[in-house]
Amino acid sequence: MTTLHPVSVLVPVAVGRPYTYAADRPLAPGTVVVVPLGPRHVLGCVWPGEVDDVPEGKLREVARIYDLPPLPESLLRFVEWLANYTFSPLGMVLRMVLRSPNALEPERTLVGVRLAGPPPDRVTPARRRVIEIAADGLAWAKAGLAATAGVSTGVVDGLVQAGTLELVEMTPRSPSAGLDPDHKPAGLSEIQSSTAETLVASVQAGSFSTTLLDGVTGSGKTEVYFEALAQVLREGRQALVLLPEISLTGEFLDRFARRFGARPAEWHSEVGAKGRERVWRDAASGEARVVVGARSALFLPFRDLALIVVDEEHEGAYKQEEGVTYNARDMAVVRGRLADAPVVLASATPSVETRVNADRGRYAHVRLPARFGGAAPPAVSVVDLRTNPPERLHWLAPPLVEAMTEAFGEKKQSLLFLNRRGYAPLTLCRTCGHRMACPNCSTWLVDHRFRRILGCHHCGHEERRPELCPSCGAEDSLVACGPGVERLQEEVVHRFPEARTLVLSSDMPGGAQRLRLELDAIARGEADIVIGTQLVAKGHNFPGLSLVGVVDSDLGLANGDPRAAERTFQLLTQVTGRAGRAGQASRGLLQTYAPEHPVIAALVSGNREAFYAQETEIRRRGRLPPFGRLAAIIVSAGDRPTAQAHAQAMARMAPVEPAVALLGPAEAPFAVLRGRHRFRLLAQSESASLLHSWLRAWLQAAPRARGSVNVAVDIDPMSFL
Ligand SMILES: Nc1ncnc2c1ncn2[C@@H]1O[C@H](COP(=O)(O)OP(=O)(O)OP(=O)(O)O)[C@@H](O)[C@H]1O
Ligand SMILES: [Zn+2]
Numbered sequence: 270m271t272t273l274h275p276v277s278v279l280v281p282v283a284v285g286r287p288y289t290y291a292a293d294r295p296l297a298p299g300t301v302v303v304v305p306l307g308p309r310h311v312l313g314c315v316w317p318g319e320v321d322d323v324p325e326g327k328l329r330e331v332a333r334i335y336d337l338p339p340l341p342e343s344l345l346r347f348v349e350w351l352a353n354y355t356f357s358p359l360g361m362v363l364r365m366v367l368r369s370p371n372a373l374e375p376e377r378t379l380v381g382v383r384l385a386g387p388p389p390d391r392v393t394p395a396r397r398r399v400i401e402i403a404a405d406g407l408a409w410a411k412a413g414l415a416a417t418a419g420v421s422t423g424v425v426d427g428l429v430q431a432g433t434l435e436l437v438e439m440t441p442r443s444p445s446a447g448l449d450p451d452h453k454p455a456g457l458s459e460i461q462s463s464t465a466e467t468l469v470a471s472v473q474a475g476s477f478s479t480t481l482l483d484g485v486t487g488s489g490k491t492e493v494y495f496e497a498l499a500q501v502l503r504e505g506r507q508a509l510v511l512l513p514e515i516s517l518t519g520e521f522l523d524r525f526a527r528r529f530g531a532r533p534a535e536w537h538s539e540v541g542a543k544g545r546e547r548v549w550r551d552a553a554s555g556e557a558r559v560v561v562g563a564r565s566a567l568f569l570p571f572r573d574l575a576l577i578v579v580d581e582e583h584e585g586a587y588k589q590e591e592g593v594t595y596n597a598r599d600m601a602v603v604r605g606r607l608a609d610a611p612v613v614l615a616s617a618t619p620s621v622e623t624r625v626n627a628d629r630g631r632y633a634h635v636r637l638p639a640r641f642g643g644a645a646p647p648a649v650s651v652v653d654l655r656t657n658p659p660e661r662l663h664w665l666a667p668p669l670v671e672a673m674t675e676a677f678g679e680k681k682q683s684l685l686f687l688n689r690r691g692y693a694p695l696t697l698c699r700t701c702g703h704r705m706a707c708p709n710c711s712t713w714l715v716d717h718r719f720r721r722i723l724g725c726h727h728c729g730h731e732e733r734r735p736e737l738c739p740s741c742g743a744e745d746s747l748v749a750c751g752p753g754v755e756r757l758q759e760e761v762v763h764r765f766p767e768a769r770t771l772v773l774s775s776d777m778p779g780g781a782q783r784l785r786l787e788l789d790a791i792a793r794g795e796a797d798i799v800i801g802t803q804l805v806a807k808g809h810n811f812p813g814l815s816l817v818g819v820v821d822s823d824l825g826l827a828n829g830d831p832r833a834a835e836r837t838f839q840l841l842t843q844v845t846g847r848a849g850r851a852g853q854a855s856r857g858l859l860q861t862y863a864p865e866h867p868v869i870a871a872l873v874s875g876n877r878e879a880f881y882a883q884e885t886e887i888r889r890r891g892r893l894p895p896f897g898r899l900a901a902i903i904v905s906a907g908d909r910p911t912a913q914a915h916a917q918a919m920a921r922m923a924p925v926e927p928a929v930a931l932l933g934p935a936e937a938p939f940a941v942l943r944g945r946h947r948f949r950l951l952a953q954s955e956s957a958s959l960l961h962s963w964l965r966a967w968l969q970a971a972p973r974a975r976g977s978v979n980v981a982v983d984i985d986p987m988s989f990l
Pocket of ligand 2: 730
């Protein structure tokens with residue numbers, strides 16, 4: 270009889286701790302297994318720590334042990350850390366690691382074919398084409414060779430039988446296995462190379478550190494952190510580069526390939542299941558040298574992580590808002606600490622949190638204060654809409670139209686930035702004043718003319734634009750109010766009928782794939798006037814762009830979010846920073862009703878230090894992050910009284926602690942979202958650890974969520990809606 274060994278196994282479902290199973294041999298923590306769970310079999314991971322004392326007869330047995338190296342200990346600790354920090358079930362965080370179950374299966378070796386002998390006696394035209402292509406002497410996948418030659422695979426089989434081709438085993442290699450640190454280094458400027466040296470030194474040190482790479486738009490931050498990646502390659506170790514999803518364009522990958530001779534491994538929503546399996550497996554084996562990915566790449570099982578770069582670290586898109594809520598930038602720092610690897614945070618407009626950490630010396634701070642090659646920053650000025658308004662039902666004021674006319678005349682690209690998708694943000698009835706609202710959310714429906722619908726940007730509700738006002742029945746009385754990018758396009762096409770105009774918005778048909786293609790097309794100069802929402806602002810390189818017009822600079826300043834000023838400053842710096850990157854003179858024009866607003870003033874003067882100093886002071890006084898920590902609790906339910914009652918009951922159970930302030934419950938600004946009524950509570954404290962233990966005590970004491978009630982905890986919230 271074999272003795273059974275008790276092991277702790279964590280399963281990737283909503284559980285807070287591992288369960289005990291029995292295995293026929295001792296298993297190292299990190300070993301991936303299959304275990305029975307109720308009636309099912311699920312994946313699991315052998316978890317470190319004490320094993321529960323369960324009588325042996327009661328234990329269920331591990332059903333399968335994968336023949337893989339165990340997941341790295343630093344990854345298991347990261348899962349634990351993140352679950353604890355975000356108040357998420359441990360198993361749900363593990364689930365983010367075990368997302369590609371097929372990656373665990375042993376890899377099937379592909380059988381390919383290669384030219385091996387003389388041509389067969391009978392050479393048909395189809396056979397000749399295959400032989401010509403195979404003449405390169407390389408191993409080809411059968412289907413690939415057939416497709417390239419434009420023949421059926423039967424033709425290839427025939428040539429194998431004839432002995433012209435032979436079968437060979439092909440082991441697919443990670444594309445990033447061929448990366449060459451010295452393929453084509455950029456000739457760095459003096460300041461670029463001294464900055465690069467600092468980053469290279471942090472890789473060489475081989476231990477945890479955090480460095481803010483703070484360089485104005487177009488200063489060459491990417492080129493500089495590429496040098497740190499080169500060092501990782503020289504050491505034969507692994508690096509992770511995080512980018513906001515939408516910045517993962519062909520342009521970035523091509524640029525990477527020019528520098529290193531091959532593409533990195535990619536990890537983002539457009540990569541199919543097979544591609545992901547490959548990256549997962551290669552991260553685990555160490556074969557993937559550089560992975561470039563969106564935030565979830567943080568959960569890949571890197572065998573030998575030597576560097577994490579977070580590009581555009583200020584990006585709100587790093588915050589995962591659904592399920593396990595976490596900020597990938599902050600968690601990258603944690604991952605780096607646990608893996609003892611350096612972390613580089615890069616941005617032209619660092620978050621105030623990161624800036625303060627650098628100012629306090631917690632992060633090293635390296636700067637690139639000027640654009641590469643002496644290119645001047647765009648000259649930013651204001652179009653005061655109070656004195657220079659656009660014509661009725663137009664959105665472009667005369668000075669902006671003039672600048673666009675000039676740019677178009679000189680065959681230069683212009684970009685109009687308006688952070689509003691669709692045709693118009695509001696539709697109302699001229700007769701009775703009725704506003705078209707979402708039935709499920711506290712929002713107005715957005716007019717999408719292109720798709721002929723009124724739609725909600727929160728729940729996805731869509732309806733046809735009615736002929737009659739649903740409230741008073743008046744005919745032809747509904748009018749569009751305000752501009753979205755589609756309406757702006759009407760004006761642009763009308764004013765510049767000759768120009769090639771392109772609208773870029775995340776909801777255009779074709780999805781992320783088409784968007785990437787269009788961004789690449791713009792970079793190649795295939796549009797004269799680009800109209801875009803915020804996604805064009807993000808890290809793209811449009812060499813031909815020399816004018817940026819911000820149609821409504823005040824848009825983001827209007828809401829009561831504590832980060833409104835910071836976000837607007839970042840967004841407008843980034844979007845104007847798209848201009849003049851190839852060295853040409855360039856301009857940014859900000860249409861505004863509030864030219865004296867500190868954010869607008871800082872953009873015009875180019876005095877970012879003044880902006881940071883002022884914003885830091887506001888945060889300090891308000892005990893806002895990073896001087897204080899916030900945690901939001903969002904209570905939602907199918908009806909308003911239930912949500913309110915539960916939020917109030919929770920508030921009553923909050924432990925009394927003078928160092929923690931609890932605000933609310935208050936109805937959320939989006940009081941109804943996707944049919945759910947929402948109340949918010951906000952806890953604030955100067956001490957992160959105190960806030961954390963207080964929250965834990967509170968959540969334990971609070972009444973259980975029952976029925977339709979849901980309680981979501983959002984640590985370090987970015988959204989207050
Ligand atoms: N040393 C260099 N040699 C050649 N070209 C360079 C060099 N440094 C930067 N460039 C070019 O300058 C442009 C801006 O560089 P890069 O995109 O790296 O800047 P960035 O600081 O990352 O910009 P942003 O924050 O605006 O995205 C690119 O076209 C890049 O190829
Ligand atoms: Zn809705």
